[in-house]
Amino acid sequence: MLNETKFVNLNNDQNINIHFCNNHKFKTNLIQLYFLQPLSNELEASMTALLPSILKRGSDKFPDNQKIVRALENLYGASLSFAVMKRGENQLLRFSLEVANEKFLPTKENIFKESMSLLKEMIFNPNIKNNKFNEDYFKQEKLVLANKIKSVINDKYSYAMERCFSVMCENEKYGIYKLGSLESLAEITNSKLYNHYQKLIHNSPKTIMVVGDYSPNYLKNAIEETFDFNNTTEIYDQNTFLNKDVADVKFEAESLTINQAKLAMGFRTTITRDQPLYYALLVYNGMLGGFPHSRLFQVVREKESLAYYVNSFIESTKGLLIVNSGIESTSYERVRELITSEMQKIADGNFTEEEFEWTKKALINGLKAEEDNNKGLTAHYLLSLVNKKPESLAMLIDEINQVSPKDVTKVANKIKLDTIYLLKGKED
Amino acid sequence: MLDRLYNQLLDETVYKTKLENNLTVYLIEKEGFKKNYALLATDYGSNDIDFTDRISGEDVTVPAGIAHFLEHKLFEGKKESIFDKFASLGASTNAYTNFTSTSYLFSTTANFYASLTNLLDFVQEPYFTEENVEKEKGIIIQEIKMYEDDPHWQSYFSMLTAMYQKHPVRNDIAGTVESVMEITPEDLYLCYNNFYQPDNMVLILIGDFDKEETIEEIKNNQAKKEFKMPNKINKIFPQEPTTVVKQEVRRQMNVSRPLINLGYKDPETNLGTRELVKKDFAVNMLLDCILGKGSNLFQDLYAKGYIDNSFSTGYNCTDHYGYLQITGETDQPNILLDILKKELLHIKADDINDSFDRIRRKYIGNYIKLFNNFSALASESVNYHFRNLDIFSVIDILTEVKKVDLLAYKDTLLDSEQHVGVIIEN
Numbered sequence: 001m002l003n004e005t006k007f008v009n010l011n012n013d014q015n016i017n018i019h020f021c022n023n024h025k026f027k028t029n030l031i032q033l034y035f036l037q038p039l040s041n042e043l044e045a046s047m048t049a050l051l052p053s054i055l056k057r058g059s060d061k062f063p064d065n066q067k068i069v070r071a072l073e074n075l076y077g078a079s080l081s082f083a084v085m086k087r088g089e090n091q092l093l094r095f096s097l098e099v100a101n102e103k104f105l106p107t108k109e110n111i112f113k114e115s116m117s118l119l120k121e122m123i124f125n126p127n128i129k130n131n132k133f134n135e136d137y138f139k140q141e142k143l144v145l146a147n148k149i150k151s152v153i154n155d156k157y158s159y160a161m162e163r164c165f166s167v168m169c170e171n172e173k174y175g176i177y178k179l180g181s182l183e184s185l186a187e188i189t190n191s192k193l194y195n196h197y198q199k200l201i202h203n204s205p206k207t208i209m210v211v212g213d214y215s216p217n218y219l220k221n222a223i224e225e226t227f228d229f230n231n232t233t234e235i236y237d238q239n240t241f242l243n244k245d246v247a248d249v250k251f252e253a254e255s256l257t258i259n260q261a262k263l264a265m266g267f268r269t270t271i272t273r274d275q276p277l278y279y280a281l282l283v284y285n286g287m288l289g290g291f292p293h294s295r296l297f298q299v300v301r302e303k304e305s306l307a308y309y310v311n312s313f314i315e316s317t318k319g320l321l322i323v324n325s326g327i328e329s330t331s332y333e334r335v336r337e338l339i340t341s342e343m344q345k346i347a348d349g350n351f352t353e354e355e356f357e358w359t360k361k362a363l364i365n366g367l368k369a370e371e372d373n374n375k376g377l378t379a380h381y382l383l384s385l386v387n388k389k390p391e392s393l394a395m396l397i398d399e400i401n402q403v404s405p406k407d408v409t410k411v412a413n414k415i416k417l418d419t420i421y422l423l424k425g426k427e428d
Numbered sequence: 429m430l431d432r433l434y435n436q437l438l439d440e441t442v443y444k445t446k447l448e449n450n451l452t453v454y455l456i457e458k459e460g461f462k463k464n465y466a467l468l469a470t471d472y473g474s475n476d477i478d479f480t481d482r483i484s485g486e487d488v489t490v491p492a493g494i495a496h497f498l499e500h501k502l503f504e505g506k507k508e509s510i511f512d513k514f515a516s517l518g519a520s521t522n523a524y525t526n527f528t529s530t531s532y533l534f535s536t537t538a539n540f541y542a543s544l545t546n547l548l549d550f551v552q553e554p555y556f557t558e559e560n561v562e563k564e565k566g567i568i569i570q571e572i573k574m575y576e577d578d579p580h581w582q583s584y585f586s587m588l589t590a591m592y593q594k595h596p597v598r599n600d601i602a603g604t605v606e607s608v609m610e611i612t613p614e615d616l617y618l619c620y621n622n623f624y625q626p627d628n629m630v631l632i633l634i635g636d637f638d639k640e641e642t643i644e645e646i647k648n649n650q651a652k653k654e655f656k657m658p659n660k661i662n663k664i665f666p667q668e669p670t671t672v673v674k675q676e677v678r679r680q681m682n683v684s685r686p687l688i689n690l691g692y693k694d695p696e697t698n699l700g701t702r703e704l705v706k707k708d709f710a711v712n713m714l715l716d717c718i719l720g721k722g723s724n725l726f727q728d729l730y731a732k733g734y735i736d737n738s739f740s741t742g743y744n745c746t747d748h749y750g751y752l753q754i755t756g757e758t759d760q761p762n763i764l765l766d767i768l769k770k771e772l773l774h775i776k777a778d779d780i781n782d783s784f785d786r787i788r789r790k791y792i793g794n795y796i797k798l799f800n801n802f803s804a805l806a807s808e809s810v811n812y813h814f815r816n817l818d819i820f821s822v823i824d825i826l827t828e829v830k831k832v833d834l835l836a837y838k839d840t841l842l843d844s845e846q847h848v849g850v851i852i853e854n
Contacts, residue, residue, distance in 0.1 A: 025460040027438070027800045065730075069722040073786045076793030100796045104438055136731070144736050150684035151738075151757065156577050256682045260573035293515035302509070305566030308574055326574050354516070361518030361538070368537035369463040374800070 005371045006392050007209070007381050010220045015232045017207040019385070020219055021377055028098050029112055029212035030374045033123065034382065035093040036205045038239040039086070039173040043187055046180025047196040048091045050145050050188060052082035057137040058127045062118075071118060075111045076100045080119065086178040087386050088240035088272075088317030093200075095123055098374075101213055112212075116226045124201060124229070132190040133197075142185060149179050156262050156423060161324060164264035164421035167252045172243055174318050205233040209381060211374040236388045242319055244270050250419040257426050261329040265339060266322050266419040271411065273316040273387035279399040280407035281314060284415075286359035287346060287408065288312045289323060293358050295342040296323065304338065306331050317387060321415060329424040336420065347412035349405065356405055363400055367393050430455070430639060435820045440799055442819060443639055449650050450657075451626035454809055454818075455642065456634040458802075464540045464635030467533040467806040468551050471630075471661075471814045472623035474601040475527045475746075480662035482622050487664060491610045492596070493568075493603015494619055496525040500564050501616060502532065506555040513550070519543040527597055528746060529810060535802070540637060541645050548631075548649050554620050556613040565608055572602050579681050580755070583689040583852045586677045587753060590848040591693050593673050594666035595749055625657045626650070630813045632806045665748050670695050670846060677850045686761040686853040690768055693846040694750030701815035704745055706825050710833040711743035711752060711841065713791060717783040717834065718775050719754065725771055725779075734764045752841060761851040769849070772842045777835060784831045795823055 010018040037048045058064045062071065072078045078099040085092045099115045102108055127134045153159050162177065169175035206229075210219060246268055271281045289296040289312025300310040310325035327335050345351065370376035371393055384391045430443040443455040474495050481488050503510040503523070514521040519536035532551050536543045575581045585600050592598040602608070633642060672693055699707060719726055719741050729735045739756035758764045798805055809819045817825075 025458070027796050064727070066722055066724075066727045069720075070786060073722055073790040075789075076796070077790030078793070098797075100793045104796045106437065106792070140731065140733065143733060147685060147736060147757065147759075153682065153684050154579050154687075154757075157574075257680075258682055259576040260570065291515065291520070292511035293509075297511075301567055305563050306570075308567050308570035326570060328570075358512075358515040358518075362515060362520065365463075365518045365520060365535075365537050369535060372461045372463050372802070 005377060005394065007390070008216070010216055012220050012224055014224055014227070014230050016223065016227060016229065017231065017234050018220065018223055019207065019209045019381060020216060021211045022214070022216060023211050023374070024213050026101070026211065026213070026374050027104055028100055028374065029214070030096070030098045030210065030378065031116060031119065031212070032094055032096045032209045032378055033119070034207050034209070034235055035200060036235040036386070037091045037093070037200060039089045039091055039176050042176055042180045042184035044196070045091060045176050045178070046145070046184040047188055047193055048093065048200065049084045049179040050141060050185070050193060051197055051200065052084065052093060052095070053141040053145060054133050054137050054193075055122050055126055056082055057141065058134060059121045060125045060127055061121055063127055068118070068122065075115050076105060078111065078115045080122070084178055087383065088237050089173040090237055090239055090386070091178060092235070092386070095119060103213070113222055113226070116222065120226050124227075126197070128194070131194050133194060135190060138190045138193065142188065145179065146182055146185055149177070149182055149185065156258060156260070157324065157326070160262035160264040160421060160423045161322060163252070163254070163423070164266045164322060164419055165320070167250055167421060168266040168320070168419035169243075172241060173239070201229070205235045206231055207235045207385065209378045211377055235385055237317055237386050240317055242270060242272065243268065246416045246418050249417050252419070253422045253424060255424055255426050258423070259425065260326045261332065261422065261424040263325045263327055263332060263335060264322060264421040265336070265417065266320060266421070268319060268416050268418050269314060269321050269411070270319045270414060272319050273383065274389050277407065277411055278316065280403045280411045282363055282400060283356070283359055283403045284346065284408050284411045285312055285314050285321060286363050287351065287355055288343065291359065291362050293355065293362070295346070296339065299342055300325065300335055300338050304334075306335055316383065332422055332424075340417070343412065343415070347409060349409045351405070356408065360400055360403070364397050367397055430643065433818055433820055435823070437823070438796065438799060444818065445643065447626065447647060447650055449626040449655055451629055451631060451650060452813065453631045453643065453646060454633065454813070455639050456632070456805065456809070457636070457639070458634055459636050461636050463535050463537050463802070464633070464637055465533065465535045465802040465806060466544055466547055467531050467632045467810065468547055469529050469531040469630050469632070469810040470623050471528070471628050472530055472619070473526050473528040474599060475596045476623070476663050477596050478664040478666075479622060480664065481618065482657065482659045482661065485659065488618065490615050490619055491603060491607040492599040493601070493607050494611055494615060495530055496602045497564065497568060497608065497611050498616055498619060499523045499525045499530050499532075500568060501556055501561065502551055502554060504555055504560050505550060506553070510546075510550045513546055514543065517543050517546065525601055527601065529814060531807065531810060533803070533806065540635070541642075544642070544645060545649055548646070551624065552653060554617065554624070556616045558613060561611065561613050561616065568602060568608050569605050572600070572605055572608070575600070575602065579683045579687050579852050582679065582681060583687050583755060583850050584753070586679055586850045586852070587689045587691040587848050588751075590674050590677045590850065591672045591691050591751060592749065593669050593671075595668045597749055621656065622661065625655050627657055628661055630810055632809045634802045634806060668749060672846050672848050675848055677848065679850070679852050680854065681852050683852060683854055685757055685759055686851055687757050688755065688761045688765055689850040690754045690765060691848045692752045692841055692844060693848075694745060694752070694841060695844065695846065696840060697748055697750060699747065701817060702825065704747065705812070705815060705817060705822065706829060706833070707837070708743065708745055709791065709826050710829045711837050713784070713787050713829060714780065714834040714837055715741040715743060715752065716787045716790070717780045720787070722783065722786065723779065729764070729767070734758055734760055734767065761853065765849045765851070769847065775838055775842065780831060780834050780838070784834065788829070791826055792823075795826060
């Protein structure tokens with residue numbers, strides 16, 4: 001039987017990294033192109049973040065955004081999305097295209113190849129004059145990105161988390177926001193950006209992932225016909241510095257006119273996805289704050305009614321863990337104590353067989369369910385690629401099954417509190 | 429008896445049956461998928477605060493936010509936490525409340541039947557005490573406060589509150605801190621006994637499972653329970669005037685830049701269910717034609733810097749009300765509201781004629797994509813079921829929408845003084 005969740009490499013004459021998951025059960029076909037760019041400074045980060053917005057505005061053949069949008073709508077609402085992400089101390093650019101499988105269209109017309117040419121056109125054939133991007137697009141998109149950077153504050157949950165990470169990694173590359181800063185954005189000139197673009201498309205590691213209902217040969221040929229770049233560098237992380245030093249716990253508080261205070265506590269796990277203890281870290285995080293049966297939800301919310309949400313999650317490329325909660329400012333100390341004491345209990349091995357087993361089951365259930373989601377499949381495979389450990393969901397499940405309670409306490413004892421960030425109301 | 433519905437275009441099959449106790453069950457077959465998904469929903473949401481008690485026959489009014497409170501409280505089992513029970517089975521569970529319905533769900537890759545029994549049991553076996561109701565208030569108040577700091581949510585409800593004089597759609601789904609504080613176990617049992625009866629509910633199952641066996645499991649579970657449904661449900665809605673409360677709202681919040689919400693009150697209500705669904709598609713397609721990313725107006729406003737990608741539009745309707753809304757972040761809220769109000773009065777028929785086929789193709793594509801996504805498929809199936817439609821009839825309705833429908837709605841909806849402009853600013 002065909003393994004419908006496994007990505008295979010499609011070798012090709014152009015040495016393009018193609019990871020293909022041949023899958024029949026979805027109604028759509030998905031193709032994603034990723035570029036990896038090490039985080040080095042805010043200016044570079046801003047430039048990388050600005051590129052997709054400008055590329056989206058128009059290309060050589062589709063000089064304005066309206067033509068692109070209309071072409072996509074005609075392709076039965078093909079969705080083309082460009083995203084900027086941060087994984088470890090890297091920026092990742094994702095160009096993603098999802099189109100209906102033509103099998104299900106009233107006309108059965110082939111829309112995949114046409115969509116793919118459009119994707120290629122947008123990324124590799126921009127609207128350029130005299131080694132510059134279209135000046136209007138450049139100016140407008142700089143403004144749009146500035147507004148996007150400023151708008152982080154509109155979502156207080158994300159804002160608290162971003163602030164916590166930036167205080168925590170103040171002197172590390174990870175402290176750079178994925179979109180750069182307002183100051184660095186202002187420094188970008190059109191020609192600087194064009195040079196950056198040239199560097200990025202020619203030299204950056206890049207990879208293509210496809211989840212679709214095609215024969216490998218058909219797909220390989222279609223990609224070779226469409227894309228004319230040559231590339232051998234895989235999007236492996238070569239840049240992330242694993243900081244193990246925590247001197248004193250940092251504390252930062254900020255006041256805004258808001259109704260609910262946000263607490264974000266940042267920890268160093270020093271465990272990344274390529275380490276053997278990574279699987280135990282997944283179990284640890286699940287027991288602490290990943291699920292409704294987890295310690296934090298049970299104690300802070302269900303037992304003490306102090307919060308509506310309280311959760312934890314890990315960054316597995318940089319080795320971080322963060323706990324988030326929305327609370328009354330006045331319960332800050334109590335909530336902080338509860339969080340640290342629950343973490344201590346797990347570190348002391350003071351947990352039940354039940355919560356340990358339930359967490360494994362919940363993690364495995366979540367991973368198996370990812371197989372039913374084309375974007376879930378690529379998101380998982382992407383992380384494993386970046387961390388130089390390409391593995392299928394099945395392999396990951398296998399590893400989780402082998403984690404012992406002892407491994408969990410071992411992990412728990414490595415985790416150190418680094419930064420506490422509290423966002424509170426003005427009158428509190 | 430299972431009724432089989434098959435859609436040739438999509439190559440998808442749905443089975444439907446109504447049990448002896450009047451619970452409707454849909455089984456959506458998804459071969460080759462790993463997870464099974466189940467959603468049990470009641471035709472009861474935040475709008476339903478006035479009704480005739482099925483048992484006493486008296487008209488009652490309950491505090492706002494009670495449907496959402498019930499959703500929280502059903503997770504409290506008599507013996508153990510419902511979250512724990514699902515956790516022991518390796519299933520994940522969740523629930524949500526909207527204006528018109530409340531849904532409980534689980535998703536699992538193991539122990540499907542046990543999880544299904546658990547879902548039916550926890551929703552059908554309420555356990556409310558003074559103590560557990562009081563405890564929940566602290567949690568729900570934190571949830572309300574979280575939404576109080578969400579500018580998009582606040583602009584949406586500012587619009588609804590300014591648009592509706594009487595209809596409860598003007599209330600926040602979770603209610604207010606004050607209305608939540610009032611709620612008692614008796615209130616919860618009253619609402620529960622009225623609306624959580626099988627004749628008012630639907631069960632949607634999606635996945636790769638044995639249909640006959642699954643139906644047997646459900647029947648056996650339901651046969652053990654008794655339900656009291658002496659009279660039909662009678663929800664009471666106030667007569668809503670066609671005029672808005674006020675046309676302008678300004679609120680201060682901590683935001684990076686202003687946010688606008690422009691709402692138009694639909695003067696036409698009380699359509700039949702099929703008509704309602706058709707209208708929902710037609711008006712949303714109209715909005716895509718005139719204000720979607722591919723429209724001249726969107727492109728023009730974007731190039732002038734008045735809007736960005738946060739700009740969006742939408743239309744919602746039920747049998748009692750309908751509204752369309754336009755929302756987005758902007759540095760020029762007053763100018764943007766003025767331009768939109770003016771431009772919407774002068775939409776040319778050509779804007780619709782030129783875009784109709786394109787937008788229609790997009791909607792067909794989106795409908796196909798829906799069958800990738802279990803949670804969206806389940807929630808849409810619920811919406812349509814409560815309008816007496818199944819998920820496949822939707823594509824027929826969508827293809828019935830014609831250009832002239834869009835043109836007609838343009839006139840009735842947009843040539844109206846009944847609009848509300850909200851500005852949220854720092």
